[in-house]
Amino acid sequence: MSRASPNNLTATKTNTKSLARGEHALSAWAHHHRRCFKDALWRLLKRPISAWATIVTIAIVLALPGFIMTLATQIKQIGGMWASENGQMNVYLIPSAQTDQIQSFQTWLNHQSVVRDSRLITPQEGLHELAKRLNIDSLTDIQPNPLPSVIVVHLDRLTGDTVESLQHQIRTNPLVDNISEGGEWIKRLQEISLFFDRLSWWLLGLFGLTVIFVIGNTLRLELQERREELSLMALIGGTSRYMLRPLLYDGAITGLLGGMLASVIIYGLLTALAAPINNLATNYGAHITVITPLLMTALLGIIGLILGWFSAQIIGRNFIKKSVKL
Amino acid sequence: MIEFDGVSRRFSNGHFGLQDVSFHIPEGRMVFLTGHSGSGKSTLLRMIPALDHPTSGQVRIGGHDLQKMRHHQYPKLRRQIGVVFQDHHLLPDRRVFDNVALPLQVSGFGSKDIRRRVEAALDKVGLLARQRALIEELSGGEQQRVNIARALVNRPKILLADEPTGNLDPELSRDIFNQFSDFHAVGVTVLIASHDLHLLKTYAVPRIVLNQGRLSHIEEAF
Numbered sequence: 001m002s003r004a005s006p007n008n009l010t011a012t013k014t015n016t017k018s019l020a021r022g023e024h025a026l027s028a029w030a031h032h033h034r035r036c037f038k039d040a041l042w043r044l045l046k047r048p049i050s051a052w053a054t055i056v057t058i059a060i061v062l063a064l065p066g067f068i069m070t071l072a073t074q075i076k077q078i079g080g081m082w083a084s085e086n087g088q089m090n091v092y093l094i095p096s097a098q099t100d101q102i103q104s105f106q107t108w109l110n111h112q113s114v115v116r117d118s119r120l121i122t123p124q125e126g127l128h129e130l131a132k133r134l135n136i137d138s139l140t141d142i143q144p145n146p147l148p149s150v151i152v153v154h155l156d157r158l159t160g161d162t163v164e165s166l167q168h169q170i171r172t173n174p175l176v177d178n179i180s181e182g183g184e185w186i187k188r189l190q191e192i193s194l195f196f197d198r199l200s201w202w203l204l205g206l207f208g209l210t211v212i213f214v215i216g217n218t219l220r221l222e223l224q225e226r227r228e229e230l231s232l233m234a235l236i237g238g239t240s241r242y243m244l245r246p247l248l249y250d251g252a253i254t255g256l257l258g259g260m261l262a263s264v265i266i267y268g269l270l271t272a273l274a275a276p277i278n279n280l281a282t283n284y285g286a287h288i289t290v291i292t293p294l295l296m297t298a299l300l301g302i303i304g305l306i307l308g309w310f311s312a313q314i315i316g317r318n319f320i321k322k323s324v325k326l
Numbered sequence: 327m328i329e330f331d332g333v334s335r336r337f338s339n340g341h342f343g344l345q346d347v348s349f350h351i352p353e354g355r356m357v358f359l360t361g362h363s364g365s366g367k368s369t370l371l372r373m374i375p376a377l378d379h380p381t382s383g384q385v386r387i388g389g390h391d392l393q394k395m396r397h398h399q400y401p402k403l404r405r406q407i408g409v410v411f412q413d414h415h416l417l418p419d420r421r422v423f424d425n426v427a428l429p430l431q432v433s434g435f436g437s438k439d440i441r442r443r444v445e446a447a448l449d450k451v452g453l454l455a456r457q458r459a460l461i462e463e464l465s466g467g468e469q470q471r472v473n474i475a476r477a478l479v480n481r482p483k484i485l486l487a488d489e490p491t492g493n494l495d496p497e498l499s500r501d502i503f504n505q506f507s508d509f510h511a512v513g514v515t516v517l518i519a520s521h522d523l524h525l526l527k528t529y530a531v532p533r534i535v536l537n538q539g540r541l542s543h544i545e546e547a548f
């Protein structure tokens with residue numbers, strides 16, 4: 001048997017610490033991350049059926065709240081468009097508004113990208129018009145004139161979001177008393193969209209919990225298999241963070257793929273429903289693109305990733321504490 | 327280096343694995359821990375890397391009171407202790423190299439350092455040529471040498487072995503024991519639990535003798 005110099009394996013007080021914290025420590029850490037990532041992908045390929053069963057389950061679970069959320073956005077947009085009364089909006093000003101204030105407000109309005117043009121109807125003009133319509137000449141003599149100044153705004157590009165934000169800006173202007181809206185049913189539509197919005201967040205919370213359980217269950221099986229290896233790692237000085245790392249990658253990747261698949265499902269549903277919705281929308285001079293598929297994929301992917309990571313944290317920590325318990 | 331002070335371990339079934347055991351092994355010594363099967367050797371060894379804890383009494387390792395140590399400090403302690411335990415096997419589906427490299431990976435060494443150290447350790451136990459072999463392809467004696475290489479690759483201050491010659495023939499046992507002597511020779515504190523009478527008779531090593539969980543006596547080398 002060969003006998004190397006004993007110095008090779010000498011134990012001294014300093015070496016254990018200083019080398020481990022040396023210049024390679026950071027690259028070793030990065031290297032471990034890379035390996036955990038690769039291993040996680042490898043496990044996915046090695047056990048395609050069970051892994052994909054989990055991913056599909058997550059996708060279905062996440063698709064429902066995602067779909068409802070998208071629907072809520074749709075309704076809100078349609079509501080916003082209808083609220084603008086077919087491209088026209090009446091802005092009623094407060095009685096004390098001064099002419100120059102009104103003028104600069106109108107200039108501002110005309111500069112907004114969604115505004116095609118606007119027309120000011122002064123109280124006198126309003127009264128004249130009313131008198132003409134009602135055929136009562138004496139109406140023009142009413143003092144003081146009870147009518148407010150009105151700016152009739154014609155809107156150009158009807159996308160719900162921009163109209164809504166414009167409406168908001170107008171409403172908060174101190175000169176503005178009120179703006180015309182399409183009546184009660186528009187409010188109801190907005191309430192419905194709000195309801196769906198809330199519902200989707202609740203569902204997301206509830207179903208997110210489900211996703212955490214589903215991923216957790218898969219991870220638990222994996223942990224059972226690696227139990228011996230984990231207790232060995234604990235014995236040779238592995239921190240729980242080190243032991244947890246591969247698991248975090250597994251959970252995060254599973255969640256990520258599940259979320260992305262969910263977006264595919266939602267997009268499929270939307271495409272199926274797009275025709276009727278767009279029929280409706282084109283009547284109002286608009287075409288709906290609610291959220292680009294890429295954005296939705298990214299969003300749901302990130303949600304899935306966070307849920308998976310979180311699940312791995314909980315399950316992993318618990319398992320290491322209870323079963324490895326070193 | 328290893329201090330036990332009135333250590334008892336009472337299991338949940340009421341049985342005492344250890345009872346009022348006190349001793350002190352100074353740094354750099356090599357000591358046998360002996361006693362019949364069931365006398366508490368494994369229970370005692372497991373307390374040193376904090377795998378198990380006394381129900382009363384104190385264990386101090388390198389001056390650190392383990393009772394006062396927090397959970398997150400265990401990894402640091404364990405990286406300074408090499409163990410050859412029966413119930414912590416090698417990973418059979420991995421290569422010799424990877425098994426020995428594990429403690430270094432866990433401690434965050436870079437791959438260059440890992441290669442250098444693993445090769446040195448395997449050379450030391452005479453298995454350098456077999457570093458690419460899978461564990462399951464090795465004989466029992468070879469596996470035990472891989473175990474030793476893994477215990478030492480991190481250059482621990484303390485080496486613990488539980489029945490390291492368990493089911494090996496006398497010649498292999500001597501071989502393994504020589505490995506331990508070498509590490510003792512370079513300053514590692516070595517504690518070997520064994521009831522291998524042949525081994526015990528052959529070597530002049532001080533011994534701590536347990537009997538039914540109690541410290542029977544301490545024999546200095548003859």
Ligand SMILES: Nc1ncnc2c1ncn2[C@@H]1O[C@H](COP(=O)(O)OP(=O)(O)O)[C@@H](O)[C@H]1O
Binds near residue numbers: 367368
């Ligand atoms: N977890 C446990 N629960 C109950 N009794 C145990 C446990 N572990 C060990 N023992 C008992 O403690 C005694 C000492 O065991 P051990 O330390 O393994 O002895 P040795 O290693 O000297 O053979 C034995 O009687 C054993 O049955």
Ligand SMILES: [Mg+2]
Binds near residue numbers: 367
């Ligand atoms: Mg034993």
